[in-house]
Amino acid sequence: MRHGRNGTIRVALAGLGVVTALALGGCESTYGTTGMATGTTQMGGAPKDGEVRLAAEYRTWPQFLTGIDKEQIKQVRDIYINPVGARTMAGKAFPNGTMMVMELYKAKEKADGSLEMSSDGKLVKGDLAKVFIMAKGEGWGQGIPDPLKNGAWIYSAAGPGGKPLMEDFSKCRACHAPLAQKDFVHRYDEYFEKRRGG
Ligand code: HEC
Numbered sequence: 151m152r153h154g155r156n157g158t159i160r161v162a163l164a165g166l167g168v169v170t171a172l173a174l175g176g177c178e179s180t181y182g183t184t185g186m187a188t189g190t191t192q193m194g195g196a197p198k199d200g201e202v203r204l205a206a207e208y209r210t211w212p213q214f215l216t217g218i219d220k221e222q223i224k225q226v227r228d229i230y231i232n233p234v235g236a237r238t239m240a241g242k243a244f245p246n247g248t249m250m251v252m253e254l255y256k257a258k259e260k261a262d263g264s265l266e267m268s269s270d271g272k273l274v275k276g277d278l279a280k281v282f283i284m285a286k287g288e289g290w291g292q293g294i295p296d297p298l299k300n301g302a303w304i305y306s307a308a309g310p311g312g313k314p315l316m317e318d319f320s321k322c323r324a325c326h327a328p329l330a331q332k333d334f335v336h337r338y339d340e341y342f343e344k345r346r347g348g
Contacts, residue, residue: 212230224265234248240345246302249285251281252281257274286303286304300323301333
């Protein structure tokens with residue numbers, strides 16, 4: 151009885167540290183790699199699009215940008231970046247071990263179908279529809295044909311509860327690929343401006 155309780159507590163504590171590593175599909179052995187955030191050495195192979203799992207604690211990470219209104223598609227988006235990525239200096243590429251999570255919320259609609267607006271003219275967040283993930287690691291994203299290659303980034307997605315979602319990841323790649331000068335990150339400039347306090 152006592153033994154069982156201790157065991158449970160230990161697992162829970164280990165879990166808190168370990169979730170900072172990218173939890174890779176089917177890989178139990180990321181324990182002990184806290185802070186490394188890649189886990190590739192244990193896996194013996196680079197993860198592919200769709201294989202990076204949502205880090206359970208991503209909402210405790212630094213905010214990349216929040217409250218991005220997408221009026222045309224009736225969405226509000228919040229983006230988080232893990233601590234490894236948040237240490238990046240402006241003008242530099244994000245290091246291996248970076249993970250970004252973008253939340254896609256439905257914008258609230260009024261009864262007549264028009265979009266609800268807050269007093270400061272922003273859309274109002276409704277339910278979380280899904281999350282989009284970008285993560286990079288040593289040797290990841292190779293073997294992808296050139297027009298779709300995004301350096302070492304790979305793409306993934308999850309439902310609101312964190313369950314992996316299969317999207318057409320070639321679309322993510324096609325739309326992010328032109329941003330090679332900004333390390334394939336659309337809101338690169340805005341992020342560093344925000345950090346500068348601009
Ligand atoms: C048609 C273009 C397009 C497609 C397709 C697309 N994105 Fe993006 N993505 C953007 C834009 C633009 C942003 C900046 C935020 C915004 O305006 O919504 C962005 C932002 C992001 C970010 C935050 C970092 C950044 O680039 O600013 C992540 C993470 C992301 N996308 C992941 C994905 C994933 C995963 C997919 C595929 C499932 C995907 N994207 C498909 C255009 C696209």
